[in-house]
Amino acid sequence: MRFLILCFLIYIGYRALKALMLPGRFSSRHETRQEPAMIDDIMVKDPFCETYFPRRSGVKEVIDGETLYFCSTMCRDKYLEQIKKARSSG
Template sequence: MIRLLLLALIVYGVYRWLKPRLSPSWQRDGEAVNAHEAELIRDPECGAYFLRNKGVSVRIDGESVFFCSPQCRDTYLEKRKKESKRA
């Protein structure tokens, strides 16, 4: 009986040790991520793909637009500003 209990304890310990190492990388950050947040999206400025929950967002004309970095966001907004001045 004690052998069975020790075996169960060892199996449980191995399971607890392996579980975080085998989970997908987007779940390892310790935060719950739903499928919508884990979606890959494309930066409209540089064309890079990134996870939505890791991006930088800004509201433009009532829509959220996501960028891979603050630099891409700022470049995109500057271009929009120049285009609106020309029009």
């Protein structure tokens, strides 16, 4: 049991040391990896319903080499349908 307590203390010490090494990052609940979450969280516009939403939660679709993001798969399908119709009509 004492060994476990010792391990725990070492772990706490390690965490404290890490916090000291990274000033201003005390509240980092994320573990080791610090990915640029800000870049991932930009707002994009759904080309179909014109709603803005965080890109991360959107549906990604590459159309003609262009990457588009939709708020839902429903919007994506309707948008694709629209394109198809526009193309077939000329």
